[in-house]
Each structure stands twice: as structure tokens, then as C-alpha cells.
Amino acid sequence: MDHIFSDRISDVPKSFLREILKTTVNEDVISFAGGLPNRDLFPIQEIKKASIKVLDEFGGDALQYSTSEGYSELRKWISERYASKMGLTVNPDNILITTGSQQGLDLIGKTLINESESVAIEEPGYLGAIQAFSLYRPNFLPIPLHFDGLDLEALRFASERYAIKLIYAVPNFQNPSGLSHSDENRDEVARILSGSQTIFVEDDPYGELQFRGEKRRSYYSRIPEQTILLGSFSKIFAPSLRIGWMVAPNRLMEKLIIAKQASDLHTNYFGQRILFQYLTDNNLDLHITKIRAKYSKQKDAMVAAISKYFPKEIRYSDPDGGMFLWAILPEGISSRAVFDLAIEKKVAFVPGDPFYVNRTNANTMRLNFSCVDEETIEIGIRRLGKIISDFIT
Amino acid sequence: MDHIFSDRISDVPKSFLREILKTTVNEDVISFAGGLPNRDLFPIQEIKKASIKVLDEFGGDALQYSTSEGYSELRKWISERYASKMGLTVNPDNILITTGSQQGLDLIGKTLINESESVAIEEPGYLGAIQAFSLYRPNFLPIPLHFDGLDLEALRFASERYAIKLIYAVPNFQNPSGLSHSDENRDEVARILSGSQTIFVEDDPYGELQFRGEKRRSYYSRIPEQTILLGSFSKIFAPSLRIGWMVAPNRLMEKLIIAKQASDLHTNYFGQRILFQYLTDNNLDLHITKIRAKYSKQKDAMVAAISKYFPKEIRYSDPDGGMFLWAILPEGISSRAVFDLAIEKKVAFVPGDPFYVNRTNANTMRLNFSCVDEETIEIGIRRLGKIISDFIT
Numbered sequence: 001m002d003h004i005f006s007d008r009i010s011d012v013p014k015s016f017l018r019e020i021l022k023t024t025v026n027e028d029v030i031s032f033a034g035g036l037p038n039r040d041l042f043p044i045q046e047i048k049k050a051s052i053k054v055l056d057e058f059g060g061d062a063l064q065y066s067t068s069e070g071y072s073e074l075r076k077w078i079s080e081r082y083a084s085k086m087g088l089t090v091n092p093d094n095i096l097i098t099t100g101s102q103q104g105l106d107l108i109g110k111t112l113i114n115e116s117e118s119v120a121i122e123e124p125g126y127l128g129a130i131q132a133f134s135l136y137r138p139n140f141l142p143i144p145l146h147f148d149g150l151d152l153e154a155l156r157f158a159s160e161r162y163a164i165k166l167i168y169a170v171p172n173f174q175n176p177s178g179l180s181h182s183d184e185n186r187d188e189v190a191r192i193l194s195g196s197q198t199i200f201v202e203d204d205p206y207g208e209l210q211f212r213g214e215k216r217r218s219y220y221s222r223i224p225e226q227t228i229l230l231g232s233f234s235k236i237f238a239p240s241l242r243i244g245w246m247v248a249p250n251r252l253m254e255k256l257i258i259a260k261q262a263s264d265l266h267t268n269y270f271g272q273r274i275l276f277q278y279l280t281d282n283n284l285d286l287h288i289t290k291i292r293a294k295y296s297k298q299k300d301a302m303v304a305a306i307s308k309y310f311p312k313e314i315r316y317s318d319p320d321g322g323m324f325l326w327a328i329l330p331e332g333i334s335s336r337a338v339f340d341l342a343i344e345k346k347v348a349f350v351p352g353d354p355f356y357v358n359r360t361n362a363n364t365m366r367l368n369f370s371c372v373d374e375e376t377i378e379i380g381i382r383r384l385g386k387i388i389s390d391f392i393t
Numbered sequence: 394m395d396h397i398f399s400d401r402i403s404d405v406p407k408s409f410l411r412e413i414l415k416t417t418v419n420e421d422v423i424s425f426a427g428g429l430p431n432r433d434l435f436p437i438q439e440i441k442k443a444s445i446k447v448l449d450e451f452g453g454d455a456l457q458y459s460t461s462e463g464y465s466e467l468r469k470w471i472s473e474r475y476a477s478k479m480g481l482t483v484n485p486d487n488i489l490i491t492t493g494s495q496q497g498l499d500l501i502g503k504t505l506i507n508e509s510e511s512v513a514i515e516e517p518g519y520l521g522a523i524q525a526f527s528l529y530r531p532n533f534l535p536i537p538l539h540f541d542g543l544d545l546e547a548l549r550f551a552s553e554r555y556a557i558k559l560i561y562a563v564p565n566f567q568n569p570s571g572l573s574h575s576d577e578n579r580d581e582v583a584r585i586l587s588g589s590q591t592i593f594v595e596d597d598p599y600g601e602l603q604f605r606g607e608k609r610r611s612y613y614s615r616i617p618e619q620t621i622l623l624g625s626f627s628k629i630f631a632p633s634l635r636i637g638w639m640v641a642p643n644r645l646m647e648k649l650i651i652a653k654q655a656s657d658l659h660t661n662y663f664g665q666r667i668l669f670q671y672l673t674d675n676n677l678d679l680h681i682t683k684i685r686a687k688y689s690k691q692k693d694a695m696v697a698a699i700s701k702y703f704p705k706e707i708r709y710s711d712p713d714g715g716m717f718l719w720a721i722l723p724e725g726i727s728s729r730a731v732f733d734l735a736i737e738k739k740v741a742f743v744p745g746d747p748f749y750v751n752r753t754n755a756n757t758m759r760l761n762f763s764c765v766d767e768e769t770i771e772i773g774i775r776r777l778g779k780i781i782s783d784f785i786t
Binding site: 005012039042051052056059062064099100102106112113128135136239252258259261265266267268269271 | 397399400429433437440452454456493499525527529590592632644645651652657658659662
């Protein structure tokens with residue numbers, strides 16, 4: 001029956017993560033496997049007020065079809081926030097509202113990737129990007145991600161050897177690893193890419209969730225003509241509305257808008273209006289401060305528990321922000337095997353495999369701290385530490 | 394600079410319609426060019442109530458990430474409506490919620506179309522489908538659409554000569570023509586396709602907006618294993634939420650869901666919850682009755698005005714439902730040339746060109762009646778009739 005399908009869809013990995021998450025919804029499982037923002041922090045009352053106001057004042061307009069580029073006031077708001085928070089000059093005309101930043105990845109694939117062209121991706125990397133790009137059948141070039149950023153040797157080697165069309169990275173508090181590219185690393189990466197034909201896809205859904213340290217300068221500010229910057233309201237507002245955006249250079253905008261129009265005409269406009277009303281009537285920074293405080297405390301609890309309960313030979317990231325922490329088991333230890341034991345003992349995480357283009361039995365694990373309270377983190381990590389210790393010895 | 398783009402995006406026609414619509418937003422232009430549902434009929438108060446209830450009762454859940462397949466209760470509702478309104482048995486597992494039915498087209502392209510495979514499309518045809526499929530670089534086979542449905546000779550010829558992967562049609566009150574496939578036409582088309590490898594993509598956004606006559610049986614009920622049926626809430630509820638769906642046979646579902654996940658993770662879930670709350674607390678049929686009554690009256694006014702003011706040699710459709718009417722100028726008369734004169738005289742329509750895979754200076758025109766009141770229709774059609782009469786002679 002398979003001849004009915006396109007070749008492209010046959011290449012896309014089934015989401016192993018999805019299967020894993022199904023096994024972890026059991027109520028008495030302590031799950032570090034999720035990847036969700038904490039629902040206790042959603043501004044429900046404020047969204048209610050915004051919804052009522054939008055419908056009372058702009059009902060007919062807010063419910064009608066709208067433009068593919070997105071709500072102009074929202075694009076302006078994003079432009080102003082870039083200016084005030086990051087010192088970046090971004091023209092609203094270079095901002096395209098997308099149906100979550102996931103759609104940004106699909107639009108990039110549609111618009112830029114020909115079959116067999118080279119797409120470099122940090123490894124471990126964001127699963128959704130691997131999935132989205134896979135549909136356009138690129139030749140993936142994995143670039144190892146270290147605790148301070150991309151492997152420069154590997155990037156240099158790849159860029160000399162291949163015409164890299166895109167390089168994809170989440171430079172701030174990455175999913176799955178929680179790692180960030182240091183400023184020095186960014187300098188070097190930008191130097192290697194500068195003037196080439198390569199587009200840097202800078203995916204930044206977690207940038208606003210920074211717990212400590214200096215803000216690092218974006219790739220967009222370093223090589224703007226070669227950067228597509230993706231953003232999202234999912235982690236600082238609410239994910240269910242599926243509102244993200246992309247910033248792209250002039251020369252790419254027209255084609256991206258055509259691709260957007262062909263994909264879903266435009267992003268849910270009622271949601272865009274509610275979001276904009278929320279942003280107008282509330283202090284987003286105050287809200288983000290609350291999210292940061294909670295996630296930061298939970299991250300601290302997780303790091304403390306790991307240092308107490310995990311065997312000493314296990315390395316792990318201590319993220320400056322975001323929602324994830326990364327642990328590296330000794331070489332040769334399969335985290336999938338550990339997962340099978342852990343789920344029996346009612347604790348879950350995501351084994352590293354799906355975050356690599358092509359690897360099984362990786363020795364890495366993703367641990368989410370945004371949705372579990374400090375006390376439960378302590379219990380869960382203790383349980384997991386025991387399993388790992390037993391497994392290793 | 395063009396080498397930066399994928400070959401596929403270079404193939405997609407820029408939306409000529411979009412350019413046309415820009416010229417018609419001027420306030421004193423009477424526009425039959427639009428394609429929007431009438432905003433006066435949006436159930437604003439009911440949507441407000443539904444939004445409040447969803448946030449009060451299910452806030453955290455309604456704002457969180459959700460499943461790629463869509464809200465299970467909404468899928469069940471759609472399944473039940475098929476049973477009660479069309480006598481169709483559709484398992485909710487075979488329903489995938491999409492970001493407008495436009496996304497359904499993209500997912501079909503992603504999942505099924507390889508480059509150069511044959512895609513038959515009725516002509517004139519829905520522009521958004523031509524755009525969405527173009528990205529996957531098929532070989533388009535235009536099948537002429539007549540006043541009673543598809544050209545059977547052309548379909549037979551094409552299906553003997555080519556391995557047709559898909560055939561796309563809007564069998565009820567089509568956009569742009571307002572034409573429908575008769576039951577006899579459907580019988581014949583189904584007979585030609587039955588048992589072949591061809592998938593019938595039955596796009597039905599207007600089916601509920603029927604003014605008169607018997608309901609025609611869907612292709613889905615004739616050749617279910619070969620049909621993908623697309624539906625939409627845009628014309629019976631509100632378009633800005635971007636909620637549509639697709640019904641597909643078992644063998645296609647898994648791949649379609651993977652494509653959906655890669656495209657935008659899931660459809661705006663807050664919107665799905667609001668919609669479902671609305672459907673639970675209100676009588677949709679009553680609402681649809683109001684829409685039908687208004688559009689039907691406006692269609693009647695347009696037909697009456699055309700028969701009064703257009704030259705006698707002009708043929709036109711008298712639709713049984715939907716939002717559009719189609720007029721055919723004498724052979725050799727370019728409706729684009731007429732458009733240029735019309736816009737000077739402050740009346741607008743869409744010239745036929747963009748509704749063909751590859752034609753310029755077509756002698757056809759699309760006239761929208763959903764958004765213009767009866768009195769204005771009379772004035773606009775009179776104005777247009779004068780322009781056409783002058784132009785022809």
C-alpha cells in the first residue's frame with residue numbers, strides 16, 4: 001500500500017517522543033518527560049478579560065478572515081519589544097506571524113530546502129525541527145553541541161565541504177539540553193558563516209525565560225542578512241493559541257508569505273487579537289518574572305537533587321534558563337534501557353535517541369523541570385538516581 | 394538571488410487575487426470581488442459566552458498544548474453531525490482537525506504528491522488548492538467544469554492516459570463558480586474512478602449553505618476508501634479561528650497525522666474548545682438557517698439584476714447555495730479588461746484568470762453575493778451591466 005504515499009512523508013520519523021509521552025500520563029508516574037509550560041501560570045483571568053474586550057469592541061473584525069502576514073499591531077508590538085529588550089532594529093514588515101514557531105520551520109523548509117541540500121543541525125537538537133525539515137528531504141549534517149555551544153571544528157569542516165543551505169539551532173536554553181551558545185561561541189560561528197550562502201535559523205522560544213547571567217547577543221544582531229529568527233508566545237503566554245513569529249530578511253519575505261498563504265491562509269486571528277489585547281492591558285514583564293521565578297526554583301531543586309542522588313560520574317547541564325536539563329550517562333549506557341526500568345518504578349524522562357538525526361541507545365536523557373514542584377522533583381530524582389546507580393553497577 | 398529558494402516555491406503563483414482585493418478596499422467601490430462570509434452574521438455574543446465558560450471551567454487545560462489529531466469531543470461532534478445530516482458513518486478516529494481546510498490541502502500535498510505526479514483539478518477551480526498543491530510540483534490535469542458537473546469525456550481520457558494520484562473538486566456551490574456536480578454526474582465520476590488508485594479530494598466548505606433543492610450525495614458516500622473529505626467551520630461559524638477538518642480512510646490517517654504534527658503541532662486548541670462549547674450550548678441549525686436566508690435573498694437579487702442589466706448573450710450560474718455566482722462573457726472578451734474599466738467606475742469583481750491552472754484573458758468572472766445587501770447589489774450590477782454592454786459593442 002505504501003506506493004500511495006509521497007517519498008517525502010515516508011522519510012519522516014514517527015514521533016517516538018509521542019509514544020513515550022503516552023506511557024507517562026499515568027497519574028502516579030512522576031514525569032520529567034513532558035515539555036510543557038506550567039499551566040498554573042497561564043494568565044486565565046487576564047485572557048478572559050481580553051477575550052471579552054475584543055469581542056465587545058471588535059467582534060465582527062476579530063472573527064473575520066485576515067491577512068497572511070498577521071495582525072499589524074501585533075507585528076509592531078514584537079518589533080518594539082525587540083528594540084526595548086534586545087536593542088534590535090526589526091521592521092514590522094520583516095515579521096511574519098506563524099501558527100506556532102513550528103510552522104515557521106515548515107515555511108522555511110517549503111521556501112528554502114531542495115531535496116538533498118545540506119541542512120546543519122545541532123546535535124542533540126530539537127525534534128520538531130528534525131521532523132519539519134525531514135519532509136523536504138535534506139541531507140542533515142549534525143554538528144555536535146557542547147556545554148558552551150556548537151562544535152567549531154565540525155562546523156568549519158562541514159562548511160568547507162558542503163554548501164550548507166541552513167543551519168538550525170536553539171542558542172538559548174535549548175530543548176532538549178538546556179545548553180546555550182556562549183558569546184565567544186557565537187562570535188566564532190558567525191565568523192565562519194559570515195558572507196557565505198548559509199542561512200542561520202535561530203530558534204528562540206526560551207530566550208525570555210532566563211534565570212541568571214548576562215543576556216547573550218543574538219545571531220540576528222551579528223549576521224542579520226543571513227538569519228531567520230523564530231519566536232513564540234507559547235512559553236510566555238499560552239501555547240494552545242499557536243501563535244509564533246519569524247523575522248526574515250527582505251529578500252525572503254515575499255516567498256515566505258506565499259508559503260504561509262498556501263499553508264493555512266493566516267494564523268488564527270481571533271487569538272492574535274486576544275493576545276494583543278492582553279499585551280496592551282497587562283505587564284508582560286511582570287508575568288514573565290513569575291514564570292522565571294518558578295522555573296528557576298524548580299531547576300535549582302533538580303540540580304540539588306541530582307548532585308545528591310545521581311552517581312558522581314554523570315555529567316549534567318545546569319541551565320541558565322528554559323525548561324530542560326540534560327544528563328549524560330557513562331559511555332555505552334543506553335538511556336532507553338534505563339527508561340524501561342524507570343517507568344516500572346513510576347518515574348519518567350525522555351531518553352536521548354529522538355534528539356539525534358540517526359542514533360539509537362544514546363547515553364543521554366532529557367529532564368523537564370517546568371511542570372513538577374520542588375518536593376516531587378526531590379522524590380523523583382532520588383528514585384531515578386537509585387535506578388541509574390543499580391543499572392551502572 | 395533566486396538560487397536561494399527551493400524549486401518548489403518558485404512554482405507557486407503569486408496570488409493575483411490578493412493584488413486585486415487590494416484595489417477594491419476603497420470605500421466607495423461596490424465590491425463583488427470578496428470571498429468572505431458576511432460578518433453581520435457572526436454569533437459574537439454566543440462566542441463571548443462560550444469563551445468565558447471555557448476559561449472559567451477549563452482554563453488551564455484549554456490554554457495548554459494539545460494533541461495533533463484535534464479535540465476528541467469536537468471530532469465526535471463532527472462524526473455525529475455526518476450521521477444526522479448526511480446519513481454518513483464516519484468514525485471520529487478518521488477525523489483530523491486542521492488549521493482551516495486550507496491546511497487540509499497542504500497536508501494532502503505533503504503526504505501524497507510526488508513531483509510530476511498527476512493531479513486532476515476542476516477548471517475553473519479553487520485558487521487555494523492550486524496554490525497549495527503547486528508546492529508539491531504535480532502535473533496538473535485540468536478537467537473542465539460544466540453547469541452540471543465535471544466533463545466526463547475529459548475525465549475518462551485523463552484517467553486512461555495518466556495515473557491520476559488525486560482529483561480535487563468542490564462539488565457543492567463551488568468557489569469560484571457557484572456550480573454543483575449533479576447526482577448523475579457524481580454517479581458517472583465515481584464509476585470512472587472506482588477501483589483505481591485515484592483519491593478524490595472532496596472539498597465541501599459550502600455544503601451546509603444550500604438554499605433550495607435536494608441534498609446531493611457526497612463522493613465520500615460513493616467511494617469512501619478513495620475519498621478524502623474536507624470540511625470547515627469558516628462559513629457556518631467564523632473564519633478567524635481557522636478550524637477545519639479532514640475525513641480520510643484508515644490507511645492514510647497515520648501519515649496525515651505525522652504531517653500535521655510537523656506542520657504546526659496541532660490546531661489552535663483554545664479555539665477548538667470555544668467552538669465546541671458554542672456547538673454544545675447553541676442550535677447550529679438555527680444559526681445556519683439565518684445565513685442561508687440572507688445569502689439566498691442576496692443571490693436572488695443578483696440573479697434578478699443580472700437578468701435585467703447584463704447583455705442577453707452573457708451566461709451565468711444561478712447557484713443552489715454558497716457565496717458565488719459565475720458569469721461567462723462572449724468568447725474572446727477578456728474579463729481583465731472589463732475589470733480595469735469597472736474599477737474606474739467603482740465596481741469590482743474577480744476576473745476568471747486565477748481560477749485556471751494556466752490561462753490569461755479568460756472571458757469569465759466571479760461575483761460574490763454574501764457581503765453586499767440587496768439594494769447595493771442592484772446598483773452595482775446595473776453599473777457593471779452598462780460597462781459590459783459598452784465594452785462588447
